[in-house]
Amino acid sequence: MLLIRRFIGSGVRMLILSSNRITDYRKGLLHTMMNSEKACTIWLTGLSGAGKSTIAHELAPMLQARGRHVEVLDGDVIRTNLSKGLGFSREDRDTNIRRIGFVCHLLTRNNVFAIAAAISPYHIVRNENRALIQDFVEVYVKASLETCIQRDVKGLYRKALAGEISAFTGVSDPYEPPDHPEVICETEKETPCQSAEKIIRKLEDLGYLSPLPHTASDNGVYLAAEEELVMKRLEDLGYL
Amino acid sequence: MFNFLKKDVGRRVVVVSIDGVPYDFLKTQIAKGNFPNFKKLAEQGSMRRMNSVQPCISSVAWSCYMTGKNPAKHNIFGFVDRKPGTYDIFAPNSMHMRSDTIWELMSRAGKRVFVMNVPVTYPPRQVNGILIGCFLCTQIEKIAYPAQVSQELKQMGYIIDAEAWMARDSLDRYLEECNKALNKRAEAMFHYLAQEPWDFFQCHIMETDRMNHFFWEHMEKGDPKYAQAFFDFYRRVDEVLGEVEQRHGNDAELIILSDHGFCTIKQEIYLNYYLAEAGFLKFKTNTPKGLGDMHADSTAYSLTPGRVFVNLQGREPEGSVAPEKYETVRENVARALLEFKDHDTGAPLIRAALKREEIYHGPNVKTAADLIAVPFDGYDLKGDIKKMVRSEKTALVGMHTFEDSMLFIRDHDIRRGHNELWVGDLAPTILKMMALPIPSDMDGIALI
Numbered sequence: 001m002l003l004i005r006r007f008i009g010s011g012v013r014m015l016i017l018s019s020n021r022i023t024d025y026r027k028g029l030l031h032t033m034m035n036s037e038k039a040c041t042i043w044l045t046g047l048s049g050a051g052k053s054t055i056a057h058e059l060a061p062m063l064q065a066r067g068r069h070v071e072v073l074d075g076d077v078i079r080t081n082l083s084k085g086l087g088f089s090r091e092d093r094d095t096n097i098r099r100i101g102f103v104c105h106l107l108t109r110n111n112v113f114a115i116a117a118a119i120s121p122y123h124i125v126r127n128e129n130r131a132l133i134q135d136f137v138e139v140y141v142k143a144s145l146e147t148c149i150q151r152d153v154k155g156l157y158r159k160a161l162a163g164e165i166s167a168f169t170g171v172s173d174p175y176e177p178p179d180h181p182e183v184i185c186e187t188e189k190e191t192p193c194q195s196a197e198k199i200i201r202k203l204e205d206l207g208y209l210s211p212l213p214h215t216a217s218d219n220g221v222y223l224a225a226e227e228e229l230v231m232k233r234l235e236d237l238g239y240l
Numbered sequence: 241m242f243n244f245l246k247k248d249v250g251r252r253v254v255v256v257s258i259d260g261v262p263y264d265f266l267k268t269q270i271a272k273g274n275f276p277n278f279k280k281l282a283e284q285g286s287m288r289r290m291n292s293v294q295p296c297i298s299s300v301a302w303s304c305y306m307t308g309k310n311p312a313k314h315n316i317f318g319f320v321d322r323k324p325g326t327y328d329i330f331a332p333n334s335m336h337m338r339s340d341t342i343w344e345l346m347s348r349a350g351k352r353v354f355v356m357n358v359p360v361t362y363p364p365r366q367v368n369g370i371l372i373g374c375f376l377c378t379q380i381e382k383i384a385y386p387a388q389v390s391q392e393l394k395q396m397g398y399i400i401d402a403e404a405w406m407a408r409d410s411l412d413r414y415l416e417e418c419n420k421a422l423n424k425r426a427e428a429m430f431h432y433l434a435q436e437p438w439d440f441f442q443c444h445i446m447e448t449d450r451m452n453h454f455f456w457e458h459m460e461k462g463d464p465k466y467a468q469a470f471f472d473f474y475r476r477v478d479e480v481l482g483e484v485e486q487r488h489g490n491d492a493e494l495i496i497l498s499d500h501g502f503c504t505i506k507q508e509i510y511l512n513y514y515l516a517e518a519g520f521l522k523f524k525t526n527t528p529k530g531l532g533d534m535h536a537d538s539t540a541y542s543l544t545p546g547r548v549f550v551n552l553q554g555r556e557p558e559g560s561v562a563p564e565k566y567e568t569v570r571e572n573v574a575r576a577l578l579e580f581k582d583h584d585t586g587a588p589l590i591r592a593a594l595k596r597e598e599i600y601h602g603p604n605v606k607t608a609a610d611l612i613a614v615p616f617d618g619y620d621l622k623g624d625i626k627k628m629v630r631s632e633k634t635a636l637v638g639m640h641t642f643e644d645s646m647l648f649i650r651d652h653d654i655r656r657g658h659n660e661l662w663v664g665d666l667a668p669t670i671l672k673m674m675a676l677p678i679p680s681d682m683d684g685i686a687l688i
Contacts, residue, residue: 060338061315061337061338064338064339065334065335065338065365066365067344067347067348067365193324221335222378226379227331230331230376231320231329233375233378233404234331236407236408237404237450237636238508238634240320240623
């Protein structure tokens with residue numbers, strides 16, 4: 001029996017901890033709670049419209065749910081502040097990616113998961129960032145140019161194809177896919193949630209996250225039969 | 241002399257949450273002398289009426305409670321939601337909650353916590369202590385963090401939830417199950433209250449909500465059999481609270497609260513049927529099974545309770561409403577909602593149709609329904625698309641209300657009026673009691 005006395009104000013509080021109850025999982029938990037697990041930069045690269053931002057915003061809450069600090073650096077947003085004024089020449093694009101990389105580096109070394117969602121079309125600068133940050137997980141967000149043109153969420157492809165935007169990645173400027181990304185998310189075949197879960201599994205494999213205490217199914221929580229039971233329970237309660 | 245150097249280390253806190261217990265009901269019963277322990281407690285602090293959230297259902301309300309934030313920040317908007325980009329439905333759980341909970345904040349500050357059965361805590365996220373999940377779990381082996389607690393609960397014969405299908409089969413059997421579940425909950429609570437070191441301890445009693453859903457009307461009408469059984473059940477809840485109070489007289493703060501009130505259901509209203517009658521919703525088949533059977537010309541549809549979505553291009557897989565028409569369609573649907581009537585009595589069904597941005601603010605606001613229909617008490621809004629009727633009366637006889645949840649805090653005077661109190665205020669209140677920092681993005685305001 002381990003007896004701990006804690007003085008609180010003028011009173012004395014005794015916490016009696018039975019030593020056999022302080023088991024390994026709790027030691028493991030304290031380890032987690034002290035934020036001593038390392039963070040990393042998750043670098044999402046791919047064509048405009050491939051799904052980088054969508055995956056980033058699926059992934060962030062999953063990491064938060066594990067008690068980790070997270071920051072999303074969205075390329076479109078970064079260009080309105082940190083990289084405001086930069087254009088789309090090769091030099092300006094490289095500067096933009098280096099700046100994002102530098103911020104990711106600062107965040108990561110302070111135990112914050114940095115999720116960068118930027119087209120980052122060129123090998124060489126992505127690899128520079130990898131060398132700088134070291135704890136770097138490259139995710140290739142893969143979708144064909146045809147699909148991205150079809151999606152055209154921001155209407156940029158239409159303009160690029162009409163010649164209204166010059167040097168547009170995939171249309172009039174090259175995109176160099178990563179040779180050895182840690183994860184490939186094929187967004188024509190996967191939902192954003194499945195892609196984010198794939199990244200989570202990789203982070204577990206690489207030791208950046210402790211695996212959850214439960215076995216995870218496709219949606220991270222339920223096996224199909226369990227999900228059916230939950231929906232039935234909600235229906236019986238009149239919640240459907 | 242050196243008082244200014246003393247660090248405020250805060251107090252321990254016990255919370256007993258009693259799902260769906262209305263303030264008015266409790267006040268009346270206390271006045272009648274029915275619940276002696278509630279009465280004794282009420283004399284030791286402030287008992288107040290409190291507002292819930294919209295929609296006033298447990299998953300949303302308790303998520304606001306445990307985060308101190310509005311739904312657009314924590315991302316839980318109902319018991320079911322749409323999978324993004326599809327018409328498929330899923331049950332949001334703790335993994336969808338995009339916020340720290342108070343027990344996670346406490347854990348990181350080195351406090352030990354015990355949390356049992358609070359809605360939307362399954363799957364159990366890691367804490368410094370024990371977290372036992374809620375009725376979104378179907379297998380007891382998976383309900384708790386750490387995993388070995390699940391085994392302990394299994395050995396105790398712990399009941400995750402009184403299964404509501406029983407009520408639709410036999411009210412007697414359900415009554416027995418609710419009592420059994422309550423006793424098992426109390427047994428587990430007192431076991432861990434005695435065995436575990438804790439700085440924060442919360443036990444959630446779900447069975448009150450379950451009883452209210454299936455016996456509220458029987459109680460109000462003074463049914464000779466079930467009204468008595470209803471009060472007997474509540475007397476047992478009162479005993480449990482008395483025991484908590486006895487075991488933790490003054491060595492911890494004590495909070496008791498509910499998340500919404502209750503009233504008798506006049507009719508369950510199938511809002512999608514009304515939307516179809518008004519021309520907003522069409523089906524591909526005469527026997528639709530789900531939202532996937534919605535015709536592509538549809539402009540609006542609903543999920544329980546009263547959450548209405550515009551069938552928007554670019555968001556819904558077969559969206560028909562162009563983004564530039566969104567506001568016009570939303571206005572039209574809102575107007576129509578306010579005109580829907582009880583076809584038997586001619587009484588209006590819906591007292592307000594709120595735009596999401598009127599009541600929610602935060603990064604997940606776009607996940608919310610476009611309109612939140614607030615019904616008049618008695619009209620329980622359902623989203624079941626399979627029902628090809630306007631309304632019906634079923635075994636479900638009680639529904640949630642917004643204005644009548646209850647809050648009790650021992651030894652503190654709550655000076656705000658009930659319209660200035662909501663469940664989100666509890667998170668900063670509890671953190672303050674424990675002398676922990678209150679995150680600046682919490683929407684709730686400490687009550688002490």
